[in-house]
Amino acid sequence: MKIFDTVPFFVRLYEPSLAFLHNYQRAFSNTFKSYRKYHCKNTTEQKEFALSEYAIDHIERVHKEIIPIIERTARAYEEQYSLVFPISVQLIVGVYGSNAYAEREVVPNITFALEQLPADEESLSIIVAHELGHVAHHMLTDQKGCDWGGMMWQDPRISAFQEGAAMYFSKQIVSGLPDFKYFSFDAQKDDGYQKALTLLPGIARAFLKDLQQQSSTQMVREWFSIRGGEQFEIPRLGYVIGEQFVATEIERLGGERALTLWTEPNFLQYMNSWLEEVCENEFKNRS
Incomplete structure (x- = not known):
């Protein structure tokens, strides 16, 4: 390096x-x-x-x-x-x-x-x-032998998965801190993380709706930019979606399999199914 x-x-x-x-x-x-x-x-x-x-x-x-x-x-x-x-x-x-x-x-x-x-x-x-x-x-x-040429880089579900994986790794490398710090990147303030967990079913519904109605550029601004977050008044909610998805799949499949799920051809539909499940069920607070 x-x-x-x-x-x-x-x-x-x-x-x-x-x-x-x-x-x-x-x-x-x-x-x-x-x-x-x-x-x-x-x-x-x-x-x-x-x-x-x-x-x-x-x-x-x-x-x-x-x-x-x-x-x-x-x-x-x-x-x-x-x-x-x-x-x-x-x-x-x-x-x-x-x-x-x-x-x-x-x-x-x-x-x-x-x-x-x-x-x-x-x-x-x-x-x-x-x-x-x-x-x-x-x-x-x-x-794992990923077909990078077929990766749907512009899809917001890929972006959410990438950010969720990076949050997971940061918790392993800089361990023992409150979860909100890995989201806000700030040692002092929560910046909406705990509130986001309580609102996760509604956030998942809004994300799925935007996938149908918004361009990838519009979704990047709303869901991944520090200047976005107009719907829930919390920026970068795509990070929270990704983090919760990765945490769920690591618990279910183990770290290695979960972190390489995006190599599978049905990954986007797989993540859709998870989002729909979150919409239908109260999500446990992982903090």
């Missing part, structure tokens, strides 16, 4: 101007390609907002904390799952789009945008474990 770090360049040369941000992103154009395409509008207005919000001291604190956390977390995955990550981890300063993301690859590289990350060690540890959990999930799936 290699860490590709553009943050010292940003901090050392920072000046509050659009020209600076343009030159910074151009200097690392390959690094920012996916960020601009999938994870941030990156408009002039967004850049102007970022220039008004940047706190260089905070960025430097996060930068100091996150590198040893990444290295420690990678070692934990190697010890627990015998996985050595053949990836690059990129550290950037974005313009307040996504705080972290895995690339759209079979074995995905990871990017962390430091201006959006918390500076405390516990929250950072959860976020890092979650993103590396995506890599672990893909690697373990690939070992």
Whole structure:
């Protein structure tokens, strides 16, 4: 695993101007390609907002904390799952789009945008474990001989399963914390997790309805974005759906089988059946 770090360049040369941000992103154009395409509008207005919000001291604190956390977390995955990550981890300063993301690859590289990350060690540890959990999930799936070419990447049920698996892995690597922290990525506040569990039958019904009526882009915003969650006033409810599905299937099938269910040709219908069951039955609170 290699860490590709553009943050010292940003901090050392920072000046509050659009020209600076343009030159910074151009200097690392390959690094920012996916960020601009999938994870941030990156408009002039967004850049102007970022220039008004940047706190260089905070960025430097996060930068100091996150590198040893990444290295420690990678070692934990190697010890627990015998996985050595053949990836690059990129550290950037974005313009307040996504705080972290895995690339759209079979074995995905990871990017962390430091201006959006918390500076405390516990929250950072959860976020890092979650993103590396995506890599672990893909690697373990690939070992099973997955037909990646047939994967329905745009389907929200696939996204929910991926996020649920990453939440599961983060609980194994950074263990013993209240469940809400693995959802909110915040050491201080619940952010709606407990409420979501009590509302899960209604949430499952709404998710199934949106699968029929909404585009994948609309569902990504409503169910997976921090800026979504209009229906229940809780963002990222797709994570909760995925987490509860993964927890149910691990209990029923065991970890290895449950985490690779998406390789099966009937997976989407299988998840539909689970969602319909949740709609019909009161779901036990797992907290």
